[in-house]
Amino acid sequence: MIALVAQDTQTVALPGPPVVWSLLWPFLILAVGGVLLVTVTSVVPVLRGRSFPAAFTCLTALASGLSLIPVWQRVDRLDLVGGTIGSGTEGPRSLVSGAYAVDGFTVFVTGVICVSVFLTALLLDGYLRREGLDGPEWYVLMLMSASGGVLLASANDLIVSFLGLEILSIAAYVMAALHLRRAESQEAGFKYFVLGALASAFFLYGIALVYGATGSTTLQGIFAAGPNAAGLDPRTDSSLILAGMALLLVGFAFKVSAVPFHFWAPDVYQGAPSPVVAFMASGVKVAGFAGLARIFLYAFQPYWADWRPAIAALAVLSTIVGGLLALAQRNVKRMLAYSSINHAGFMLLAIHAAASPDDGGQRGAEALLFYLLAYTVMVTGTFGVATIVGGRGDGRHDLDDYRGLSRSNPLLAGVMAILLFSQAGVPFTSGFFAKFRVIGALASDGSYALGGAAMLAAVISAVLYLRIVVSMFLIDNGEAHEADHEAVDAVAGGRAAPEAEGDTLVEASPEASVLTSVRAPAPTALLAVCLAAAVTLVLGLLPDLGGGILSDAASALLLAG
Amino acid sequence: MLEAAWLIPAFPLVGFVLLVAFGRRLGDPVAGWLATLASAGAFASTLVVFVGLVGEEGERRFFIQHLFSWVAAGSFSVDAGLLVDPLAVTMCLFITGVGTLIHLYSIGYMHGDRNYSKFFVYLNLFVFSMLILVLGDNMLLTFLGWEGVGACSYLLISFWFTSEANASAGKKAFVTNRVGDFGFMLAMFLLFHEIGSIRYADILTRASTLSTFAATLAVVLLLLAAAGKSAQLPLYVWLPDAMAGPTPVSALIHAATMVTSGVFLLTRLNPVLAEADTWSRGLVAWIGAGTALFAATVALAQNDIKKVLAYSTVSQLGYLFLAVGVGGYVAAIFHMVTHAFFKALLFLGSGSVIHGMHDEQDMRRMGGLYKFMPLTGFTFIVGWLAIAGVFPFSGFWSKDEILLYAWNADEIGGKGLWVVGIVTAVLTAFYMTRQVILTFFGRTRFYDATGAEITEAWSARIDAVRQEMTAAEVARDKAAEAVGKATDDVAKRTEALEAARGEVRQANAAVATSNPADDGHDKLVKALDKAVKAVPKAEQALAKATDGVGTAEAGVLTATDELDAAVARLDELKARQPALPPLLVTARTSAPDVSEVEDNLPESYRHRQEYHPHESPATMTLPLMVLAVLAALGGLLNLPFTSRLKVLEHWLEPSLFGHEAELSASAATKWVLAALALGGALGAIVFSFRVYLRGRMRPETFEKPVFAHAWYVDDSYADFFGGPGRKLFDLAAWFDRTIVDGAVRGTATVLSGAGRYLRVAQPGFVRAYATFIGFGTVLVMAWFLVGRLYLRQ
Secondary structure (H helix, E strand, O other): HHHHHHHHHHOOOOOOOOOOHHHHHHHHHHHHHHHHHHHHHHHHHHHHHHHHHHHHHHHHHHHHHHHHHHHHHHHHHHHHHHOOOOOOOOOEEOOOOOOOOOOHHHHHHHHHHHHHHHHHHHHHHHHHHOOOOOOOOHHHHHHHHHHHHHHHEEEHHHHHHHHHHHHHHHHHHHHHHHOOOOOHHHHHHHHHHHHHHHHHHHHHHHHHHEEEEHOOOOOHHHHHHOOHHHHHOOOOOOHHHHHHHHHHHHHHHHHHOOOOOOOHHHHHHHHHHHHHHHHHHHHHHHHHHHHHHHHHHHHOOOHHHHHHHHHHHHHHHHHHHHHHHOOOEHHHHHHHHHHHHHHHHHHHHHHHHHHHHHHHHHHHHHHHHHHHHHHHHHHHHHHHHHHHHHHHOOOOHHHHHHOHHHHHHHHHHHHHHHHHHHHHHHOOOOOHHHHHHHHHHHHOOHHHHHHHHHHHHHHHHHHHHHHHHHHHOOOEEOOHHHHHHHHHHHHHHOOOOOOOOOEEEOOOOOOHHHHHHOOOOOHHHHHHHHHHHHHHHHHHOOOOOOOOHHHHHHHHHHHOO | HHHHHHHHHHHHHHHHHHHHHHHHHHHHHHHHHHHHHHHHHHHHHHHHHHHHOOOOOOOOOOEEEEEEEEHHHEEEEEEEEEEEEEEHHHHHHHHHHHHHHHHHHHHHHOOOOOOOOHHHHHHHHHHHHHHHHEEOOOOOOOOHHHHHHHHOOOHHOOOOOOOOOHHHHHHHHHHHHHHHHHHHHHHHHHHHHHHOOOEEHHHHHHHHHOOHHHHHHHHHHHHHHHHHHHOOOOOOOHHHHHHHOOOOHHHHHHHHHHHHHHHHHHHHOOOHHOOOOOOHHHHHHHHHHHHHHHHHHHHHOOEEEHHHHHHHHHHHHHHHHHHHHHOHHHHHHHHHHHHHHHHHHHHHHHHHHHHOOOOOOEEEHHHHHOOOOOHHHHHHHHHHHHHHOOOOOOOHHHHHHHHHHHHHHHHHHHHHHHHHHHHHHHHHHHHHHHHHHHHHOOOOOOOOOHHHHHHHHHHHHHHHHHHHHHHHHHHHHHHHHHHHHHHHHHHHHHHHHHHHHHHHHHHHHHHHHHOOOHHHHHHHHHHHHHHHHHHHHHHHHOOOOOOOOOOOOOHHHHHHHHHHHHHHHHHHHHHHHHOOOOOOOOOOOOOOOOHHHHOOOOOOHOOOOOOOOOOOHHHHHHHHHHHHHHHHHHHHHHHHOOHOOOOOHHHHHHHHHOOOOOOOOHHHHHHHHHHHHHHHHHHHHHHHHHHHHOOOOOOHOOOOHHHOOOOHHHHHHHHHHHHHHHHHHHHHHHHHHHHHHHOOHHHHHHHOOHHHHHHHHHHHHHHHHHHHHHHHHHHHHHHHHHHHHHHOO
């Protein structure tokens, strides 16, 4: 498809890889934006205040997002021309000598990452003011991380994937530890780093094995070396590449926190600064899924029957374990961490369906993309509310801290309710269609067992979101201590309701400072969560995004198959 | 006229939007009237569509109105459209009709509530969702309505959610319904996969291409969905708890409309049922029959006026499932409609009673209310006769129809189903008669002292005696003290007398030894005189003191007597104090005896004597009367005598695709069955009168504890989730806490340097995590290298 574009580049006289700059803009804007921000703020101290970096980051994300429009139009048109997979080393979709690929899928994922950056920047602004922290480095790191994410999603070569993964991750490690006054934050960063390094090592080793097996690191090359092309029997000749595949899967499973590689997530989510968690749960995870989908659905496509059951196992484990362990929590951030593990399971299921050779493939890919978008918006919004409720010191994340939120800030409680219902998959929210599409794709693929397990997990996890909602809307004080077990009792049909002793309404809250942060949240943060809730509702009412964007992007992902 | 279909859901939607925007400003009662108007508008448009549909030929009564293209992504597309056919319109008619009446009723019922406008917001949203549920032309739209009515239900159950009971009931409904939704979605995807579409038009026409296995699986899944929403075994537990919400909500959502949507769904998809294995239809029928019988036994022993109706609803819904299972779809819809009439009537009647009784819901505290609220009483009686199946009220016709179809369904044990059905009918007549008698007839027990009050009064009385006793004790002690003092006094006086006598002796001796001629002699004589004179004085004093002792001793005796008397009285009172349960199940003929403790009865009792039950306002009684007429005459919809009289059957034909079961019973059999059902009902009513009005048998014979506790199902759920389930949950929590959780416990070391902190922090956790990741990697690796060879698809 982009072969046409590649022809434009023939005029480049210098030796070196042909580069189609016009298609690289979305990535370049993020990366250069980050570099520019760190340079400018260190040279011009006036700009080191709090407003400039936030505004700059928002604008950068916006600009990168807008630059996607012409890119989309180009790849879209190219798609229509109907390119097929060539035999050259570059591959039809690749730029920069086959290292970087742009198509509908990467454009979509880049857009989602931009949304995540935009919303997180709004959250960070209020957070840094409240915590009395400053410094543009938060934003710089986020832009860097985002550019790494785009790189990972667009990589057409395993080496570039690794590069993207590291850029993405290292910045995220630092961000997790960046709240210098909170030991929890540093502990979180430390854990994230040590375990992330381990996962990266697996990943790198996986690349080496794949290279050893196929003699190539480009996705195109790996695909071409597959059994379809070379006529190998996968049962005897492919142990090496399969081992590499396993290690790459481990690396990605860590990044997207799939069970059993999820252990870091609850700790890190609980300890890291809340807006950073919003970014980690959305942008970082989206990039991880994009890389996973790209590599497995394209390069490893010939081996789909081998890796699909592994993905299915990880997916089912993630949905069930995430849902169950979330129920056992009282800390809301930790709860949401497990819930994001549960979501990761759903997205893995979408990838499972996308690997299907028949109709389920297209629907699975669409489901994945829709889920990524819906999930990013709602999870950023949810952690946004957690950021606000966390109050000064970012420490109020117990379930009880949400008690009576509907009184002290009805708007915030309403927004949170929408976001949580969406996560639970209640109709009229984006979350419903996200789950609906995944399960629908599994059904059209005939994977009823997986679909059933997914729905069971959705039922289990619904209780968890309900717990938070109930906590926000219950204003009686008497049953404060019953809150812990009420969700379970509700299932049990809790015999007699516990006698509410004393019907006194909630007394003046012990910590007035907290209430002020809830009563008068930073306007930017409020804007971010309201935007997230609005998008969640709009996607819930008009779930096809207008004009086939999803199906175009999805078919780009599957073209290789 | 069919094109007006979109107006049906549009009215409540507009009402909902307007109320969200302006409801608070409109306030009480304008907001209520606006909502009622919106619902009435929907009813009017339904009538228009109904007339239009009647005007069509039989075959063409299946009209699809395309609204807009909704989800149109690639290979998967769903349009939003309305499916107008006799089934949908029948549902719409009673949803909007009964809905409007209940809106009207709520204007009065909710009067003065803090969240008056919010209540109507939810109510309109509910009507909208319910209409989408029945009118949607595809399963996804139905599912959205399905979830929407669920959401409104939780919101309205928890409407007064300052109370924990309501909030917990709402959660129970949420959780149970999620289980049902699970079945719905699976069924939807299954049908999509098999048929390639989720539009009813496609599913219904192409159902015959389904394999038996797929159809059977779909039916089982749909049954799961329907059992959740329509409160069947074993998912019924939320419905009785849902009675915590306001009464109009119980009437509209938890009796007339939402809970019937499971039956609607099964009826809507009747071609799928037709393709399924026989046993799956048998399952539907037997679950229905089991639920009907089970809930009827539980209703026997409930004392809360709404709980009786709640279990009765569960039981009647069981009938509907029974009807669907045996292929009597018309009978199911028929009974659904008549049930909507009479159950809404009964619920609203009970609401009127509760309203007039100052929020009293316990029937043991009612009785004889007919004279206070004749309109409510009269309409309630109509509802009672209808549900009991007395000729010629509506319930008789529809229930009879179901029993007939059950009798007919030989391949799934129809005779057994019939027996269960008839036993349930007898029980229904019995417990409903009990309810009517306890509420409206017999002695007015409202003013009676409750057991708690009487116990309190007795304690007050005993306390008074106890105080007397204490006083007597004090008096006795005092008297005893006086005796001691007096005895001391006697001793003192005796000493004084001895002293005086000694002085006389001394003076005598002195006089005898002295020389009378001496100067001192006179003096001595004088002293002697004095001494002699002092002796009688001392003697007198002694006598007095001795008297004092006597008096004091007498005082002790009296005080002791008094004390003994008090103790005796106390013992006697204690012996006589009746042992009473907190709430008396009073004899049906006389009030509990309070003559002895009348003065000691607490304030609450006195207050009650000044309050009188009263009839409700016209906005509440008007719906009652309309519903009473409907409940009485609803049978006209489908009289069984001639084919032309079976209006409903002909009307529904286009929606049933010929899947209605054929009746093979002879006319004589039909007459005998109907006579048996009627005889059973009348017998049960008479029997109930003998027990509860005449007191010929002890009610405890029927009100077994096992019924009162709903066969302990709820409790065993609670035990499971509180016991083994809870343990599992705790295990997960423990696992997370101790094995997984490195949770950040560093709060105490905030501000310590990072280096020091990291030494203090649990690096062990990080190592453990790394180990887990290593294990995981080994597993994944093992799959790729070994496992796939054996397990590959």
